[in-house]
Amino acid sequence: MKTLDHWIGGKPVAGTSGTYGPVTDPATGARTAQVALASVDEVDTAVAAAKDAFRTWGTTSLAKRTAVLFAYRALLDAHREELARLITAEHGKVHADALGEVARGLEIVELACGITEKLKGELSTQVSTRVDVAAIRQPLGVVAGITPFNFPAMVPMWMFPLAIACGNTFVLKPSEKVPSAALRLAELATEAGLPDGVLNVVNGDKAAVDRLLEHPDIAAVSFVGSTPIARHIHTTASANGKRVQALGGAKNHMLVLPDADLDLAADAAINAAYGSAGERCMAVSVLVAVGDTADPLIEKITERAGKLRIGPGDDPASEMGPLITRAHRDKVASYVHGAAAQGAEVVLDGTGFTVTGHEDGHWLGISLLDKVTPAMDAYRDEIFGPVLCLVRADSYEQAMELINSSPWGNGTAIFTRDGGAARRFQLEVQAGMVGVNVPIPVPVGYHSFGGWKDSLFGDHHVYGNDGVHFYTRGKVITTRWPDPEDGGVNLGFPSNH
Ligand code: NAD
Numbered sequence: 001m002k003t004l005d006h007w008i009g010g011k012p013v014a015g016t017s018g019t020y021g022p023v024t025d026p027a028t029g030a031r032t033a034q035v036a037l038a039s040v041d042e043v044d045t046a047v048a049a050a051k052d053a054f055r056t057w058g059t060t061s062l063a064k065r066t067a068v069l070f071a072y073r074a075l076l077d078a079h080r081e082e083l084a085r086l087i088t089a090e091h092g093k094v095h096a097d098a099l100g101e102v103a104r105g106l107e108i109v110e111l112a113c114g115i116t117e118k119l120k121g122e123l124s125t126q127v128s129t130r131v132d133v134a135a136i137r138q139p140l141g142v143v144a145g146i147t148p149f150n151f152p153a154m155v156p157m158w159m160f161p162l163a164i165a166c167g168n169t170f171v172l173k174p175s176e177k178v179p180s181a182a183l184r185l186a187e188l189a190t191e192a193g194l195p196d197g198v199l200n201v202v203n204g205d206k207a208a209v210d211r212l213l214e215h216p217d218i219a220a221v222s223f224v225g226s227t228p229i230a231r232h233i234h235t236t237a238s239a240n241g242k243r244v245q246a247l248g249g250a251k252n253h254m255l256v257l258p259d260a261d262l263d264l265a266a267d268a269a270i271n272a273a274y275g276s277a278g279e280r281c282m283a284v285s286v287l288v289a290v291g292d293t294a295d296p297l298i299e300k301i302t303e304r305a306g307k308l309r310i311g312p313g314d315d316p317a318s319e320m321g322p323l324i325t326r327a328h329r330d331k332v333a334s335y336v337h338g339a340a341a342q343g344a345e346v347v348l349d350g351t352g353f354t355v356t357g358h359e360d361g362h363w364l365g366i367s368l369l370d371k372v373t374p375a376m377d378a379y380r381d382e383i384f385g386p387v388l389c390l391v392r393a394d395s396y397e398q399a400m401e402l403i404n405s406s407p408w409g410n411g412t413a414i415f416t417r418d419g420g421a422a423r424r425f426q427l428e429v430q431a432g433m434v435g436v437n438v439p440i441p442v443p444v445g446y447h448s449f450g451g452w453k454d455s456l457f458g459d460h461h462v463y464g465n466d467g468v469h470f471y472t473r474g475k476v477i478t479t480r481w482p483d484p485e486d487g488g489v490n491l492g493f494p495s496n497h
Pocket of ligand 1: 146147148149150151155173174175176204205206209210224225226227229230232247248249250280281382384410451455
């Protein structure tokens with residue numbers, strides 16, 4: 001069996017803890033590899049490598065840093081297919097979706113290539129007589145990134161390209177369910193000329209994460225994952241004096257007003273609810289149908305759902321793949337059964353679905369639940385699977401009340417032809433990312449990504465300008481080149497003149 005190790009100091013490093021986690025192909029259910037789970041000592045080795053590398057990388061010229069990033073961008077571009085295949089083999093998502101993930105990750109590498117523009121700083125001359133003030137931003141040191149299973153390449157790429165462009169060094173702890181893409185990203189970075197130790201990957205579970213959260217040489221932690229773990233990361237790392245951004249889970253609502261184009265809305269709902277088998281933090285999991293839109297939407301979604309092809313991610317005919325693990329598949333299925341018991345109408349029941357020839361894969365068909373209410377578990381919990389809950393609302397106001405009562409606030413969308421309603425929605429809704437006739441409003445790389453409420457702990461979103469701010473700290477330098485006439489004793493508080 002293949003063993004996946006760590007990447008420390010620019011080379012693969014075998015695990016020494018003696019503990020391993022299983023890596024599975026979700027389409028077959030077969031175990032394809034084992035991944036080394038780092039001990040505290042192994043995490044410390046990675047942090048030491050990063051700390052050592054920071055001594056030179058932190059002061060390496062912008063020209064040299066960006067030269068590496070441009071070379072990295074070209075290498076990643078040439079390896080899109082390979083990276084997508086690695087993602088599909090461990091995550092299960094279909095190849096086209098995996099390619100999309102790589103492309104969205106590349107956006108951040110491209111942003112990092114232009115870091116010179118972001119780090120230019122500010123200068124005010126003659127703020128007082130012969131006094132100038134400069135504001136600069138400097139790297140933090142060693143930064144840790146902890147990432148979820150559902151975007152094995154993109155979420156790590158939300159973090160480390162910008163962090164290292166800003167002059168930090170990085171220790172990445174990817175999801176132990178999908179380690180290969182992250183390891184390959186690190187290997188390609190070394191190939192692109194990134195000095196040893198600037199980007200390290202330690203595989204592991206809670207033990208490795210908890211060591212990163214308390215390690216005295218870690219300056220900041222970027223986390224993306226579920227809300228309970230995001231809260232733990234934020235609380236623990238903050239208590240240990242670290243800068244933290246911890247992005248959590250979601251329950252994203254898509255509101256459809258009666259004047260919307262219902263064919264477009266049905267297309268959008270089905271793409272956003274079932275794409276990547278619903279395992280996206282920006283998936284639409286609640287459809288809020290206002291007025292008389294519910295029945296036609298159900299009809300249109302049902303018609304489209306019947307044509308969806310579910311199968312192995314490496315089959316070009318497949319549009320939706322399996323779920324990450326058997327346990328997760330069973331948990332998602334239990335929400336469909338539970339919703340029925342709690343009074344929802346199961347319009348489409350994907351439980352019991354299988355793919356001939358791949359019976360041990362983690363399959364689930366698509367489910368659509370109607371007449372869902374906020375009291376039901378299917379509404380209250382993040383299901384993270386191909387289950388769309390439809391809630392009927394009488395009015396825009398009732399729909400808005402529902403959305404804003406959610407503890408989460410990651411993404412949301414409105415479908416309407418009414419500009420005034422859309423404008424009102426974008427101002428009133430409590431969520432970090434809003435789509436107007438766009439169901440999955442993931443911001444482009446040069447804006448920032450992040451939710452509100454229980455979808456993000458910390459005050460910086462990821463990538464874009466927020467990412468640059470997160471990975472740097474400000475310094476303001478006040479300078480006077482004295483002239484003999486500036487002398488004289490004055491114990492007053494400095495003021496401008
Ligand atoms: P998860 O929270 O289980 O795991 C995320 C990371 O935390 C992994 O690296 C894992 O090893 C580590 N981890 C797990 N349990 C831990 C513990 N007890 N202590 C310390 N570390 C621990 O999340 P997941 O199942 O891998 O990913 C799915 C979740 O991520 C969903 O909730 C989804 O909404 C969320 N997500 C959010 C965003 C966003 O941008 N807000 C993006 C992608 C995924």
